[in-house]
Amino acid sequence: MLRFAPSPTGDMHIGNLRVAILNHIISKQKNEDLIIRIEDTDKERNIDGKDKEILEILNLFSIDYKQVFHQSNNLKYHQQIAMQLLIDKKAFNCFCSDEALENDREKLKSEGKPYRYSGFCEDLSDELTFGLDAPFTVRLKKPTHDISFKDTVKGEFNYKPFDVDSFVILRTDKTPTYNFACAIDDMLTDISTVIRGEDHLSNTPKQIHIREQIGYLKEIEYIHLPVILNKETGKKMSKRDDASSVKWLISEGFLPSAIANYLILLGYNPPCEIFSVEEAIEWFDISKISKSSAKFDMEKLRFINREHIKNLDNMRLSKILGFADDEIGKLAKVFMEESNTINDLKNKIAPIFAPKESLDGFTEELELIKKCIEDAPFFDKFEELKKYVSEKTGLKGKNFFMPLRFALTGASHGPNLSEIYPYIKNYLGEIIK
Ligand code: GLU
Numbered sequence: 001m002l003r004f005a006p007s008p009t010g011d012m013h014i015g016n017l018r019v020a021i022l023n024h025i026i027s028k029q030k031n032e033d034l035i036i037r038i039e040d041t042d043k044e045r046n047i048d049g050k051d052k053e054i055l056e057i058l059n060l061f062s063i064d065y066k067q068v069f070h071q072s073n074n075l076k077y078h079q080q081i082a083m084q085l086l087i088d089k090k091a092f093n094c095f096c097s098d099e100a101l102e103n104d105r106e107k108l109k110s111e112g113k114p115y116r117y118s119g120f121c122e123d124l125s126d127e128l129t130f131g132l133d134a135p136f137t138v139r140l141k142k143p144t145h146d147i148s149f150k151d152t153v154k155g156e157f158n159y160k161p162f163d164v165d166s167f168v169i170l171r172t173d174k175t176p177t178y179n180f181a182c183a184i185d186d187m188l189t190d191i192s193t194v195i196r197g198e199d200h201l202s203n204t205p206k207q208i209h210i211r212e213q214i215g216y217l218k219e220i221e222y223i224h225l226p227v228i229l230n231k232e233t234g235k236k237m238s239k240r241d242d243a244s245s246v247k248w249l250i251s252e253g254f255l256p257s258a259i260a261n262y263l264i265l266l267g268y269n270p271p272c273e274i275f276s277v278e279e280a281i282e283w284f285d286i287s288k289i290s291k292s293s294a295k296f297d298m299e300k301l302r303f304i305n306r307e308h309i310k311n312l313d314n315m316r317l318s319k320i321l322g323f324a325d326d327e328i329g330k331l332a333k334v335f336m337e338e339s340n341t342i343n344d345l346k347n348k349i350a351p352i353f354a355p356k357e358s359l360d361g362f363t364e365e366l367e368l369i370k371k372c373i374e375d376a377p378f379f380d381k382f383e384e385l386k387k388y389v390s391e392k393t394g395l396k397g398k399n400f401f402m403p404l405r406f407a408l409t410g411a412s413h414g415p416n417l418s419e420i421y422p423y424i425k426n427y428l429g430e431i432i433k
Helices: 014-030 050-060 071-087 098-110 126-131 178-188 198-214 246-251 256-265 277-283 298-311 314-320 326-338 342-353 363-375 382-393 397-409 417-431
Strands: 002-004 034-038 067-070 091-094 137-140 147-151 155-159 167-170 193-197 221-225 228-230 294-296
Touching: 002 014, 002 193, 014 034, 014 193, 014 221, 014 228, 014 246, 014 256, 014 277, 034 050, 050 246, 067 071, 071 091, 071 137, 071 167, 071 178, 071 198, 137 198, 147 198, 147 221, 155 198, 167 178, 178 198, 193 198, 198 221, 246 256, 256 277, 256 298, 298 326, 314 326, 326 342, 326 417, 342 397, 342 417, 363 382, 363 397, 382 397, 382 417, 397 417
Parallel strands: 002 034, 034 067, 193 221, 228 294
Antiparallel strands: 091 137, 137 167, 147 155
């Protein structure tokens, strides 16, 4: 079983979508199910409706999952298991106040040392703690041995007990921390492989330690994906980068198939540049992903998007553009030379069907041409229409071609009218207005 575990705390990041797509691919390759776990235990950071939005995006990208569940539904298991760890003396109640912890943190910082829990509450007697009427967290005692694991992409890791530390598993309100809920849920759902962003690498020894303390020894394969950097700044793509939001990319007219193609390509050397997720399932080898961070390249994404639009079935493209006629799909493809996104295409097609009221310097000629085309018989070929309109109006040269192009396309420049005409000839009644 594999899992994708998004937090409903903001717009879905392309890094998260990449994690989802690779989970989908690996689940297909391993012939194991994928589940979606909405990690909603941090109530302060949850945003209403984001869980639905995440699922909509997963559907848009045809991520095939067996089940969705909200992590908060497992609260009783998290609390029961924490209780058991307390009974077994593997965990302890910690009464240290936020101020006391902050003082320790400042003190260690001023000494140039990393923060670690002081161990103050670890050995308090039960008699003492039972009588205390103060808020407390539950901490898991740090391990007594090193925690090692091998990451399929990033390699071998070894953490000292000091680095794992005695960390909080239940907050004062008795809700689980991320590491605790995650480790328990991975166990309860029998996860075999965890694929996630490399920002979670340092959480892995904590999660392994939690499961070891419960006595669950099944080994989970960890695959941490390198971060995606902004090409210009060299920093991790953050909320400030529009392109980090999947929703933004879609609204800009990038096709899901192209976004998926681009994200699979990041840090990978594929046998071909343009492919579908189904094709990638055939050859993708996750162990061959580059260990180093990948740079987000908007130009490359535009190029890939263009290729995917070109490969779309004409009727499908027409529907994406808001029509239901494969002629409009063909018409759009005439504009592909100068377009990279669906929005670029909409910006070319919409003026064709918009009213053409005036054209600077040629308003009279435009009226003449419109009237002439309105009264004209049907012409199958552009050359025939051109000849007819030119003869009827007596217009020549620029005075003819500029307003004719404008009357037919709503633009002053663009592909040859003879290339466009075959796909608009049946719409002249709607176009000439
Ligand atoms: N909720 C975490 C995140 O969105 C998931 C981490 C994990 O996959 O374990 O980053």
